[in-house]
Amino acid sequence: MRPAGLTQRLDMAARHVLPVVLTLLLLLLSLLPLKLPGLASIMPPLALMGVFYWGVYRPDLLNGLSAFLIGFVYDLLAGLPIGVSALVLLLVHGFAHARRRSFLSHGFLVVWTGFAVTSAGAFLVTWLLVSILAGMATDPWPAFTQFLMTVLFFPPLARLMGLTHQAFVKDE
Amino acid sequence: MKPTSSTARLAIVKQLAQRFAFATMALAAFALMLVGKADTVLVERLRTTAVDTVTPILEMMSRPAATMAEVVDNVRQLGHIRTENTQLRDDNQKLLRWQEAAKRLESENAQLKELLNFVPGPDAGFVSARVVADSGGAFAHSVLINAGSRQGVRKGQAVVTGEGLVGRVHQVGQHSSRVLLLTDLNSHLPIMLETSRTRAIMTGDNGDKPKLNYLSDTLRLVPGDRVVTSGHGGVLPPGLPVGLMLQGPDGVVRVEPFVNRHKLEFVRIVDYGLGGAITPPEEGVGVQGKR
Numbered sequence: 001m002r003p004a005g006l007t008q009r010l011d012m013a014a015r016h017v018l019p020v021v022l023t024l025l026l027l028l029l030s031l032l033p034l035k036l037p038g039l040a041s042i043m044p045p046l047a048l049m050g051v052f053y054w055g056v057y058r059p060d061l062l063n064g065l066s067a068f069l070i071g072f073v074y075d076l077l078a079g080l081p082i083g084v085s086a087l088v089l090l091l092v093h094g095f096a097h098a099r100r101r102s103f104l105s106h107g108f109l110v111v112w113t114g115f116a117v118t119s120a121g122a123f124l125v126t127w128l129l130v131s132i133l134a135g136m137a138t139d140p141w142p143a144f145t146q147f148l149m150t151v152l153f154f155p156p157l158a159r160l161m162g163l164t165h166q167a168f169v170k171d172e
Numbered sequence: 173m174k175p176t177s178s179t180a181r182l183a184i185v186k187q188l189a190q191r192f193a194f195a196t197m198a199l200a201a202f203a204l205m206l207v208g209k210a211d212t213v214l215v216e217r218l219r220t221t222a223v224d225t226v227t228p229i230l231e232m233m234s235r236p237a238a239t240m241a242e243v244v245d246n247v248r249q250l251g252h253i254r255t256e257n258t259q260l261r262d263d264n265q266k267l268l269r270w271q272e273a274a275k276r277l278e279s280e281n282a283q284l285k286e287l288l289n290f291v292p293g294p295d296a297g298f299v300s301a302r303v304v305a306d307s308g309g310a311f312a313h314s315v316l317i318n319a320g321s322r323q324g325v326r327k328g329q330a331v332v333t334g335e336g337l338v339g340r341v342h343q344v345g346q347h348s349s350r351v352l353l354l355t356d357l358n359s360h361l362p363i364m365l366e367t368s369r370t371r372a373i374m375t376g377d378n379g380d381k382p383k384l385n386y387l388s389d390t391l392r393l394v395p396g397d398r399v400v401t402s403g404h405g406g407v408l409p410p411g412l413p414v415g416l417m418l419q420g421p422d423g424v425v426r427v428e429p430f431v432n433r434h435k436l437e438f439v440r441i442v443d444y445g446l447g448g449a450i451t452p453p454e455e456g457v458g459v460q461g462k463r
């Protein structure tokens with residue numbers, strides 16, 4: 001009985017860390033140099049999508065602290081001013097978590113719209129903070145195109161995460 | 173009545189705790205930003221550790237990504253193979269003529285240098301590295317490479333490809349480094365326009381085309397002029413190709429870099445023996461004085 005209980009618990013634990021691990025994997029994936037013309041500067045921040053998705057569907061498995069830490073790791077690796085993404089992902093998670101009832105009661109289109117609004121806010125805040133910390137206004141156009149890419153990339157990625165969600169993470 | 177009120181109270185307490193945690197973390201993020209501004213040494217050490225840790229993983233992940241990109245590229249090239257072939261023939265003809273001219277100029281240059289007793293600059297050594305990550309995004313333009321202090325990479329060194337200057341080494345770990353691209357917000361580079369010899373500082377603004385500031389002469393600007401490093405400040409050697417000058421519709425003078433961010437795969441980190449950007453002044457002068 002005991003060994004079965006242990007493996008079961010291990011299995012549960014593995015399933016419970018999956019959202020965080022998956023989001024960290026997305027973060028690394030978005031850092032890979034894909035040699036496609038023009039994509040480098042508008043590569044969507046995939047970790048943002050992960051944080052939003054799990055913030056809406058399973059905020060207990062990817063909580064605010066995880067979002068904060070994922071953002072911190074992103075700041076360190078991407079060379080952004082430290083703390084910027086940590087704050088932005090924390091805010092994204094907070095918003096997704098606060099509005100999750102209304103998102104869940106409607107269809108995917110509402111979730112997508114919610115994501116578009118959230119990421120617009122996220123990009124605006126990032127742009128403002130980066131500009132303030134650098135002491136000069138940076139070119140807003142690349143940020144805008146990156147935002148559009150992010151909104152466009154959300155449905156396929158959300159579908160992918162939905163599949164993993166259904167396959168590995170059982171809902172309460 | 174009692175249990176409901178106690179559960180309600182519990183919910184309120186829980187919500188308060190959640191809000192408190194949220195506010196604490198938001199404050200922590202702002203504190204981090206301030207720390208990042210103030211104590212750059214600590215933050216840099218954190219960053220290099222993080223990058224050193226992740227580089228092996230990224231390296232492993234970037235191999236299949238590179239292979240995939242290669243396959244896509246191959247398929248795309250197949251379609252253009254005929255036109256490309258004729259173009260290459262033409263180019264080859266033209267280049268042969270250039271080679272002829274270059275050889276002539278080379279020997280002439282050598283003769284003239286001999287006449288002038290010209291002292292050549294120090295020979296450059298270099299390290300080759302693979303680009304394993306692109307910061308990817310509109311807010312930071314940097315790439316990570318899989319060579320660090322163990323391979324002889326030092327902060328401030330020039331990073332080039334066959335096409336021209338890529339950027340400068342910004343941060344060095346043990347076996348990984350971050351290269352700040354020319355287009356990044358934090359990149360400031362003394363440059364010179366090749367034909368007019370006008371000097372300026374090229375400053376990135378996170379867009380594709382960095383701006384030229386502090387032009388020494390704004391009257392003789394010719395769009396399309398080649399932009400090269402000027403060698404001022406002793407950070408980079410003079411004459412490294414950077415890009416082409418262009419004048420935007422808004423009147424701002426910009427540079428179209430020769431190197432495309434998405435094409436970066438292998439880069440060379442060149443050591444010109446200039447000591448990099450952060451040699452303390454007295455030390456730098458002392459060393460140069462002894463030479």
